[in-house]
Amino acid sequence: MSGSMEVLRVPAVRSYVVSVAFAAVGQNLMVTVLFKQVFDITGDELDIGFIGLAQFLPALLLVLVSGWVADRFDRRIVTGTFLVARGVCAVGLIAFSAAGSTAVWQLFALAAALGTADALLAPARRSMGPYLTQTIDFPKVVVLFTGTFVTASIVGPILGGFLYSVGPAWAYGVAAACQLAAAVPMIGLRFHREPTRLTERPTWTSAVEGLRFVRRTPVVLGVISLDLFAVLFGGAIALIPAVASERLGVGDIAYGWLRAAPGIGAAGMAIWLAFHPMRRRIGPTLLWMIAVFGAGHVVFGLTRSFAVAFVALVVVAAADMVSMNIRGAIVPLVTPDDQLGRVNAVEGVFIGASNELGAFESGVAARALGLPWAIAGGGVITMMIAASFAVVFPSIRKIDKFEDLEPAQPS
Known part of the structure; x- marks a missing residue:
């Protein structure tokens, strides 16, 4: 292909894409309204x-627990249940709202x-990708998955901004309908090839194997740590409600568009990648994009212009x-099939730490330093992280x- x-x-x-689209629209809508x-x-x-x-x-x-569940049970049923x-x-x-x-x-x-x-939900759904089509086409599935997810991050926040102005209960009602709609195609999905499942009884050793694999595989440890630290300190998205109100002085609908700006940037880049897939210099490109991600946060943190803030968020998301x-x-290409759920669970903690814990860090920093320096300072730290990882993890730089890439062998 x-x-x-x-x-x-x-x-x-x-x-898979239809399910991700419904689920991501609903989730983005729900989180947008919840933060606001x-x-x-x-x-x-x-x-x-x-x-x-x-x-x-x-x-x-x-x-x-979540990683073991993803490797032990039918990932379609697990995903549908938690949708x-x-x-x-x-x-x-x-x-609550009513x-x-x-x-x-x-x-x-x-x-x-x-x-x-x-x-x-996340480890089970993320572990399904390699089984949807031929292995050689898996990077293309990743492009579609992330493209669909970030396109939904445009629709969800814009819809959330409009519905919040009507009433939060209406927004949450649409979010609930989206999650239920996402469960139907997921449960009925048929794999190109069946995943390898765990068959033994749960043990401590099998449960922690994902942690051990990440620790002994430098490229996996480096890639997911890079995401953790970069987004942990470059977590301006959570502070958009405060920036919109206190720095830019805009209302609910403009807030919805500002919250959608990252999705617009990411969707535009996803379309580009769909027709111009990356072929060479994968590792160096990853490090440069993290640096651009940090620089965009510096601009977003310091500006008082809605237009500049909007463009900065678009650039940040395109790099991300x-x-x-x-x-x-x-991560899936270097992880053995029977460990993919557990490794994805570990990666999920790193992703969650960078996003949700990053939101907490941003809130604390904003309280202590003020909005501008909390956001811009995080961007500077993110650029420093990209430079340091180029030295500390040469296995990333050399990809x-x-x-x-091939599955890592047990050591």
Whole structure:
């Protein structure tokens, strides 16, 4: 197949992409409204951070369980089950909003429940990719997956901004419907080849094998650590509600567009990558994109112009889209089939730490340093991280082509 779009001819890929599209629209809509709602109730950036922390902690606490579940049970059923669980969380948010409650601890509890569903869903869904089509076409599936996800990150926030202006309960209702719609094609999906599953009884050794594999495989450790530290310190997305209100002085609808700016940048880059796939200098490209990601945060943190802030977020997300595609292909290609769920669970903790824990870090930094320096300072640190990883992890810098990557052998 010559282009990424051609893998859509495969029925399993189509079902997977449709499910991801519904789920991602619903999730982005729900998180957009949740961050805005908690900030509107308390007016405190730190509470945005606590929402992020509540979403992250379940992934950390369940890392050994979620990975084992993904490797032991049918990943389609696991994914579908926890998509429905996401919908149930959205129903809880509907009830909160309809009651007119201002008890933010209830939002923290619902965010933790949502994080629990995500923690068990993500390793199973991410581990399905290599089995949807031929191995040689897997990087193209990654492009479609990330492209669909970030396109949804445009639709979800824009829709969330409009629906929030009508009422948060309406927004959460649409989010719930999206999660339920996503479960149907996922459960009915048929693999190109069946995944290898664990058959032995659960043991501590099998549960921690994902951690051990990451630790002894430098390229995997380096790639997912790079994501962790870069996005942990470059986590401006969570602070968009505060930036929109305090720095830019815009309303709900403009906030929705600002929240969608990352999706616009990422979607544009996804389209480019679909027709111009990366072929050479994979590792150096990853490091350069992390540096650009950091530089965009510096601009976003210091500007008071809505237009400049919008463009900065577009650039940040376009760079992140490239790095997401590279990371999303490297980890499965170097991981043995029977460990993929557990390794993805470990990676999920790193991703969650960079996103949800990054939101908490951003909230704390904004409280301590103020919005401009919390965001711009994080961008500077991110650029320094990209430079240091080029030295500390030469195995990343030396990656040239995806075709050169093979599953790592047990040591």
